[in-house]
Amino acid sequence: MAATGEVSSLVLNEVCDEPETSVVDEARLQEEDVQFLREENTRLASKVRGHDTLTTLFGEARLQVAKLRKQLRCKEGIVYELQSRLASYEPGTISVGAEGLDQPLVSFGPSRSLVESLVLEVASLKRCLHELGPMPREADGQHLQCRTSGNVIGEKHLSNHDQQLEGLSNALTQEKKEVARLYNILHMVDEERAAELMRLRQRVLEQTRYEKAQREQFDSLVIHNRELQARLAAAAVWGRKHDSQDLDTVDPVNRDFSPAEAVDHRVEEERDLETSTPNEIANFTGRDSKGYTSAQHSWESVSWGTSLGEVEVFEQQEQEAVKHLRISEEKRQQEIDICVLVNKIGDFQDALLQKQVAQDDLQRKLHAKCLECERQAVAISREGATLKREMNKVQVLEEKCQSLREALHTLQEQDKTPSPLPAEMILMYEQQIQVCREDFESERQDRERAQARVEQLEQENIRLKQLVHLIIVVWIKVVLVYWRDEDNVMLIQAVKFQSNQTFIYWPLNGIVSEYFKGNWA
Numbered sequence: 001m002a003a004t005g006e007v008s009s010l011v012l013n014e015v016c017d018e019p020e021t022s023v024v025d026e027a028r029l030q031e032e033d034v035q036f037l038r039e040e041n042t043r044l045a046s047k048v049r050g051h052d053t054l055t056t057l058f059g060e061a062r063l064q065v066a067k068l069r070k071q072l073r074c075k076e077g078i079v080y081e082l083q084s085r086l087a088s089y090e091p092g093t094i095s096v097g098a099e100g101l102d103q104p105l106v107s108f109g110p111s112r113s114l115v116e117s118l119v120l121e122v123a124s125l126k127r128c129l130h131e132l133g134p135m136p137r138e139a140d141g142q143h144l145q146c147r148t149s150g151n152v153i154g155e156k157h158l159s160n161h162d163q164q165l166e167g168l169s170n171a172l173t174q175e176k177k178e179v180a181r182l183y184n185i186l187h188m189v190d191e192e193r194a195a196e197l198m199r200l201r202q203r204v205l206e207q208t209r210y211e212k213a214q215r216e217q218f219d220s221l222v223i224h225n226r227e228l229q230a231r232l233a234a235a236a237v238w239g240r241k242h243d244s245q246d247l248d249t250v251d252p253v254n255r256d257f258s259p260a261e262a263v264d265h266r267v268e269e270e271r272d273l274e275t276s277t278p279n280e281i282a283n284f285t286g287r288d289s290k291g292y293t294s295a296q297h298s299w300e301s302v303s304w305g306t307s308l309g310e311v312e313v314f315e316q317q318e319q320e321a322v323k324h325l326r327i328s329e330e331k332r333q334q335e336i337d338i339c340v341l342v343n344k345i346g347d348f349q350d351a352l353l354q355k356q357v358a359q360d361d362l363q364r365k366l367h368a369k370c371l372e373c374e375r376q377a378v379a380i381s382r383e384g385a386t387l388k389r390e391m392n393k394v395q396v397l398e399e400k401c402q403s404l405r406e407a408l409h410t411l412q413e414q415d416k417t418p419s420p421l422p423a424e425m426i427l428m429y430e431q432q433i434q435v436c437r438e439d440f441e442s443e444r445q446d447r448e449r450a451q452a453r454v455e456q457l458e459q460e461n462i463r464l465k466q467l468v469h470l471i472i473v474v475w476i477k478v479v480l481v482y483w484r485d486e487d488n489v490m491l492i493q494a495v496k497f498q499s500n501q502t503f504i505y506w507p508l509n510g511i512v513s514e515y516f517k518g519n520w521a
């Protein structure tokens with residue numbers, strides 16, 4: 001019985017051990033904290049969406065308030081302008097009282113509002129009536145007529161003000177329509193002006209090219225004319241030289257004479273001819289005709305040679321002019337091609353900048369997605385470590401429960417006789433065993449739930465990695481397809497040659513470089 005009491009006390013001490021219960025309580029508290037934090041996170045996420053919506057509505061409300069304030073300022077300006085226009089009118093006056101009495105004049109002028117002006121007019125009339133006191137009956141009709149005339153004047157003022165306000169509102173509407181129409185016309189004028197400027201630039205460019213071609217053609221014709229004049233002058237000199245040689249053959253006496261001396265000598269010969277004999281005259285005439293014939297033949301040969309040379313030279317110059325015009329046309333076409341290529345290069349630079357901006361944006365998004373995936377992976381690893389620690393604690397508790405069961409089983413085998421323990425102790429042991437069983441079942445459920453959560457997080461991590469890999473593969477394929485295009489490569493080389501730019505490719509935290517190392521083939 002003593003041994004049985006010691007064993008039962010040992011079992012009770014092990015069951016009621018404070019560290020074990022503290023570990024179980026701590027595990028439950030941790031699980032409750034985790035559940036509370038998850039609920040709090042969900043609640044805060046829903047609140048964040050609500051706060052974002054409220055922030056958006058607040059921004060829209062601020063914009064609406066600003067718009068209303070602007071409209072209010074415009075209305076205040078219109079009211080101020082109307083008040084200034086009303087104040088510029090001269091106030092009207094009427095007399096109050098009986099005829100023959102020196103009564104003060106009651107003024108009816110513009111005030112801040114028509115209702116206030118009417119109220120002030122009525123008050124002033126009442127004040128005047130009170131100051132005058134009781135009037136005779138013959139003055140009542142005149143007083144009533146005066147009051148009636150005052151009301152009529154007030155109504156006229158009111159109708160005039162209404163008409164003025166209506167006219168001003170109509171004028172304001174017309175001005176708004178006119179401003180909108182002018183704004184549309186201004187936009188149309190800007191577009192037409194741009195088109196007209198482009199057309200004028202093209203016309204000026206064509207006119208400049210035409211004038212340049214005409215100038216070049218004129219210069220070539222001037223040069224050709226000068227060459228012809230020089231050739232004609234040379235031909236004339238050559239003809240004079242041959243003429244002088246023919247004259248020398250006809251009359252050797254005049255060989256060394258100058259032209260003036262030759263003329264004088266010829267005059268003297270004619271004078272001598274008048275006094276000469278018929279034989280001498282015949283001899284002189286035959287000699288002169290022979291010289292004239294030889295000179296005529298020499299001039300014909302000179303003119304024929306000159307005409308043939310001019311034709312050949314003209315054909316050569318015409319060929320040179322055609323060749324020069326063809327070269328100028330080719331140069332002009334090359335200039336046009338260069339301008340078109342420069343425009344294409346400018347367009348390509350703009351498109352390249354846009355694509356580079358889009359690529360930077362995609363790179364930033366991809367980098368943010370990678371960082372988010374890394375954070376999620378770290379959170380998953382931390383949660384997995386926490387779950388592993390909890391599972392270790394659960395395993396320790398299971399081992400302790402198993403040891404307790406074994407001890408209880410040994411006690412039951414050793415002592416098969418009815419327990420001498422009181423009913424209260426037995427009931428307490430049964431309650432403790434029931435508590436341990438419930439704890440074991442709850443811990444097993446927690447372990448299964450934790451294992452399912454770990455598997456879910458691992459699947460989520462694998463899916464995120466596959467998504468990142470797919471994004472990287474698609475981006476690299478787009479880049480490779482774009483840069484392998486021959487037209488793009490030629491334009492890129494032209495851009496590099498024109499602007500001397502350097503293209504930089506940023507690795508995404510080493511991911512792209514690792515991908516190229518493993519998957520370049």
